[in-house]
Amino acid sequence: MGWSLENISHFIDSWLYNEFDPTIARLIEFLIIAVCVIGLFAVLGLVLILMERKVSAWMQVRLGPNRVGPGGMFQTVADTLKLIVKEGMTPLNVDKFLFNLAPFIVMIVSMVVLAPLMFAKNFQIWDINIGILFITAVSSVSVIGILMAGWASNNKYSLLGAMRSGAQIVSYELSAGLSVLCIVVLTGSLRISDIINSQANGWWLFKGHIPVIIAFVIFIIAVTAETNRAPFDLAEAESELTAGFHTEYSGMKFALFFLAEYVNVFIVCAIGATIFLGGWMPLHIGNWNGFNHAMDYIPSFLWFFGKTFLLIFVIMWFRWTFPRLRIDQLLNLEWKYLLPISMFNLLLVTVIAILKWHF
Amino acid sequence: MAFLKNYIKEVFSAVRSSLKGMGLTGYYALHHKKEKITQQYPDNRDELILPERFRGEVVMLHDENNEHACTGCTACELACPNATIKIITKFDITPEGKKKKALDTFVYHLELCTMCNLCIEACPTDAIKMAQTFEHSVFDRNKLTKVLNKPGSKIKEGIE
Structure with a gap:
């Protein structure tokens, strides 16, 4: 038995069901999953923020964090x-219940979206x-958390940021959904494992013309727009709205928003890697058997995280290259360009799928 | 049809210009070691490279005979926008027995100076210039009031 994540999880599963009553075993599994997810979130927050700071520094010909630990490794820690250790302050005139609830909603939504993702084989x-x-469906719930934060803050900047964020997320979800639909049309299934298995002979990005x-x-x-990242970061637009919907937040509640932003980036990139780049599927090129075998030796979770981090790098690359769009330019881009193009594109993909033109 | 042509042209030019921008930042990301211009100041104090036109403080030039070029004309004092310079003059007796105005003390208030370079431009004899020193912090404000001409120095021969 190899030490793949699949085998480890199966081993723990069968051991728990042997030792305990099925209900208790299931509860223990829930607990293990919760701890794993929270651990993943903490690690992702640390790694992605450090990565963002380093990438931004390199793109702007700066050095980035380089004092805390070797090469600034422990800066985010x-x-x-x-x-x-900072005080989690609640301002006097806010709606206290909603104000304190909002960061947790945003966070929980990111956690729930993690459920169907396949991290390794x-x-x-x-x-x-x-x-x-x-x-x-679930990822669009996060806009409720953002609107809640903006409304409860009792602050015009927060409210403006939240409203912009609402308009933006709702519009860009359309074209993101239509692009995802292209792959669903080609695969014929909504199940993540089916989508990944359909890419065993090549990733959809290469197979689908x-x-x-x-x-x-x-x-x-x-998805860059959906996660409220520059150049679509109108929801927080530092220069116009101080910090948008999280202006009034401090301490750990602010950290939850910040963390949720980065985890959302990870999640959307993971989805992109799953449906377009084959998830944990290794890179195989036609009949190069030696090359294909060598690729198979790389563990599947490394493939998944490698592809995901490649896409995360692309999204960071966007952020440090393009200036922020105005709200009218933002909506123009979605409703006049992305949406018509993706609708037409969906039609093309459907034709390809029906006539079986893809490889 | 013209609309559609324009539309497609716009999309392509947008993609092209976006890729161009990303190419530049991508180049910087890959070559950040070569391109970086940040100086890690306290670490590289010895090999610090300052730009040629960096202005740190006003100094008076003295040659090896402890002679400066200042005639005490007070042009710099008049040029200074915020009274950083105060020149105290005296009268020297020339060999011919005539009285001649000369510099006694060149008082320079570093704490008031904005490094605007106007005094250097006003000086007719190039007696003062901007030095590149910049670590000026002291614990006592009085130490920032400096006398620029060295003790016992006198004006060079032939400078009027």
Whole structure:
């Protein structure tokens, strides 16, 4: 028995069901999953924020954090420690219940979206038959958390940021959904494991000709907007709205928003890597058997995280290249360009799928 | 049809210009070691490279005979926008027995100076210039009031 994540999870599962009553075993599994998810979130927050700071520094010909630990490795750890010891202040005139609830809603939404993602070969929290639909449906709930934060803050900047964020997330979800739909049309299934298995002989990005490449580009643009990142960061627009919907937040509640932003980036990139780049599937090129065998030796979770981090790098690359769009430019881009193009593109993909033109 | 042509042209030019921008930042990201311009100041104090036109403080030039070029004309004092310079003059007796105005003390208030370079431009004899020193912090404000001409120095021969 190899030490893959699949085998480890199976081993723990069968051991728990042997030792305990099925109900208790299931509860213990829930607990293990919760601890794993929270651990993943903490690690992702630390790694992604450090990565963002380093990437931004390199793109702007700066050095980035380089004092705390070797090469600045522990900078984000130190920042997190600082945020933990800070006071979680609730301003006087806010709606206290909603104000304190909002960061947790945003966070919980990101946690729930994690459920159908496949991190390695057969290693997944919940193999649900409507995986993609579940992800697109649940991820739009986060806008409620953002609106809640903006409204409860009793602050005009927060409210403006939240309203912008609402308009933006709702519009860009359309083209993101249509791009995802392209792959669903080609695969014929909403289940994440089916989508990944359909890419065993090649990733959809390579198999689906130009329409899938267009869908991929639109997906990346739309999810950048959906996660409220520059150049679509109107929801927090530092120079106009101080910090948008989280202006009034401090301490750990602010950290939750900050963390949720980065975890959302990870999640949308993971979805992109799953449906366009084959998830944990290794890179195989036609009949190069030696090359294909060598690729198979790389563990599947490394493939998944490698692809995901590649996409995260692309999204960071966007952020440090493009200036922020105005709200009218933002909505123009979605409603006049991305949406018509992705609708037409979906039509093309459907034709390809029906006539079986894809490889 | 013209609309559609324009539309497609716009999309392509947008993609092209976006890729161009990303190419530049991508180049910087890959070559950040070569391109970086940040100086890690306290660490590289010895090999610090300052720009040629960096202005740190006003100094008076003295040659090896402890002679400066200041005639005490007070042009710099008049040029200074915020009274950083105060020149105290005296009268020297020339060998011919004539009285001649000369510099006694060149008082320079570093704490008031904005490094605007107007005094250097006003000086007719290039007696003062901007030095590149910049670590000026002291514990006592009085130490920032400096006398620029060295003790016992006198004006060079032939400078009027």
